[in-house]
Amino acid sequence: GLFVWRLRNTGIRQIPYRFVHLYHVANNRLITFQYFNFLKRMYVTQCNKDLSQQAKPKSDSIVSPFHELQQLDQEKKVVHKISPVSPVHQSWSETSSRNELREIKSAAETEDSVIPVGAESREDRQWKEMKLRLDDLPGILARLSKIKLTALVVSTTSAGFAMAPVPFELTCFLLASLGTGLASCAANSINQFFEVPFDSNMNRTKNRPLVRGQISPLLAVCFALSCGIPGIAVLTLGVNPLTGALGAFNIFLYTCCYTPLKRMSIANTWVGAVVGAIPPIMGWTAATGSLDAGALLLGGILYSWQFPHFNALSWGLREDYSRGGYCMMSVTHPGLCRRVALRHCLALMGLSMVAPVLDITTWTFPIVSLPINLYISYLGFRFYRDADRSSSRKLFFCSLWHLPMLLLVMFTCKKSVLEKEDQGDLPGGSNETAMEIRLP
Amino acid sequence: PPAHSHSDWIGPPDKHSNLRPVIFYVSPEESALERQLREARQEAQASNQRFWARHNRAFRQEKEEFIYSRLKAKGLEMRDESGQKATLNAEEMADFYKDFLSKNFKNHLQYNRDWYKRNFRITFLMGQVALVRALRWLRWRKKNVE
Numbered sequence: 001g002l003f004v005w006r007l008r009n010t011g012i013r014q015i016p017y018r019f020v021h022l023y024h025v026a027n028n029r030l031i032t033f034q035y036f037n038f039l040k041r042m043y044v045t046q047c048n049k050d051l052s053q054q055a056k057p058k059s060d061s062i063v064s065p066f067h068e069l070q071q072l073d074q075e076k077k078v079v080h081k082i083s084p085v086s087p088v089h090q091s092w093s094e095t096s097s098r099n100e101l102r103e104i105k106s107a108a109e110t111e112d113s114v115i116p117v118g119a120e121s122r123e124d125r126q127w128k129e130m131k132l133r134l135d136d137l138p139g140i141l142a143r144l145s146k147i148k149l150t151a152l153v154v155s156t157t158s159a160g161f162a163m164a165p166v167p168f169e170l171t172c173f174l175l176a177s178l179g180t181g182l183a184s185c186a187a188n189s190i191n192q193f194f195e196v197p198f199d200s201n202m203n204r205t206k207n208r209p210l211v212r213g214q215i216s217p218l219l220a221v222c223f224a225l226s227c228g229i230p231g232i233a234v235l236t237l238g239v240n241p242l243t244g245a246l247g248a249f250n251i252f253l254y255t256c257c258y259t260p261l262k263r264m265s266i267a268n269t270w271v272g273a274v275v276g277a278i279p280p281i282m283g284w285t286a287a288t289g290s291l292d293a294g295a296l297l298l299g300g301i302l303y304s305w306q307f308p309h310f311n312a313l314s315w316g317l318r319e320d321y322s323r324g325g326y327c328m329m330s331v332t333h334p335g336l337c338r339r340v341a342l343r344h345c346l347a348l349m350g351l352s353m354v355a356p357v358l359d360i361t362t363w364t365f366p367i368v369s370l371p372i373n374l375y376i377s378y379l380g381f382r383f384y385r386d387a388d389r390s391s392s393r394k395l396f397f398c399s400l401w402h403l404p405m406l407l408l409v410m411f412t413c414k415k416s417v418l419e420k421e422d423q424g425d426l427p428g429g430s431n432e433t434a435m436e437i438r439l440p
Numbered sequence: 441p442p443a444h445s446h447s448d449w450i451g452p453p454d455k456h457s458n459l460r461p462v463i464f465y466v467s468p469e470e471s472a473l474e475r476q477l478r479e480a481r482q483e484a485q486a487s488n489q490r491f492w493a494r495h496n497r498a499f500r501q502e503k504e505e506f507i508y509s510r511l512k513a514k515g516l517e518m519r520d521e522s523g524q525k526a527t528l529n530a531e532e533m534a535d536f537y538k539d540f541l542s543k544n545f546k547n548h549l550q551y552n553r554d555w556y557k558r559n560f561r562i563t564f565l566m567g568q569v570a571l572v573r574a575l576r577w578l579r580w581r582k583k584n585v586e
Contacts, residue, residue: 218563260556
């Protein structure tokens, strides 16, 4: 019903816009299809029931690059069900199945050896020549840059772009996505460059290219520079300087703040949440050229979402974190960990209410999103109260489908540009400024 | 690694430290710079190996002790009737993880500083070596063309 109403109200002008969107969605489907694939079946069936046929580039779940930990684990957990598509977040490389992970965990608890040898293949036990093979290079670089995680980050940016109250511009969209993707590759490569001995010691990350010696640190740094510099240049020159600045800042935040902080203080989680929140803001500024309240709201939603997602995930990784020397809330401040997760589930609900106030969506958005927000808050409460493995897992898996759903609902409830013009009410003049700042 | 090889070889992860050992190739015409690089890498490898082997061993040991003392407090033995090792669940282990992390915090800070310094130095040396080799190759090309 909602849909029909929208179509009736939109003028002719909107149709090409929608069409382009559909086209884009088709392209993004490649990425999101994989994402769909590896999510639990539950999510896939919900998707089918969904009314919205609108192609909206689905943003993935937490794909903040720094949340590799989650990603990898998440990968492992769902991989055995479907095709081995690992989330963009992390080394999307070979992953063991969820069952194997469980076995490994129980093995680690029961046996003396901390390293489960079973997971390694015969190949791994041999001595390998440290020579770079050109035909291996694409795969190695893909793993180095955590290509799947990067794809998720790019789709988050597209979500920000899509929600911006301006007519859709193809070149701008493509340039923004390209720039963000390159920046993300660079940040991920530097992160792996810094973390070699720690990655070797954690099950999730021990098959990374630098750990295995498939690539030299020098090459990793050169690759990062050759992705990062053009990436930021594309954003600054091809889109706008604000987006470029945000991109550069995000790379800095991730590599120079988050990565070292992981081993020094639990504040890393908050920094990491900001890193995850910036891509949608970048998408918005790419479209409108200015930092509006809408951009901050979208960033805020992603920021809040990181906490239930990451805190729930990290609950099951306490042993690895403890041995690896990572300062995470789940190990040092378990009570805080659960409180923060719950707090931010509730914050998500609050932020959904704010969206229509800022004229980003209609009032149907908080109403339609209320059930899923309530559900995740309920799981957050259960996690807070029970503090056990099953409640943390439930919360984590919920967060995986909650974000894409929320963003999808948000997009379908988006206040169209025409409506706003009809009402003669341009919130904060943002639309006008958007019109003025015509992107190249 | 075979005797005729001209490159470095990397092996499977070490049992204690989980790090992969590297056997470095020593070229007969190694320049001073290249020797500096190789030695830096060897030192880093040795230092990492020492740290992680000791750290992991300590972890395993303390974990055993913790489990033992907790089981004792509960009045259980290390192995039950079927001969399986008795374990504690994740919640009980959480105390141990928290303790272990805070105990080793200073160690990790020190190690981090050390590792970052070494990593940067090695990568910088690699860059220098690569640059020198590239220049040398260009000069050789130029000479051959003439």
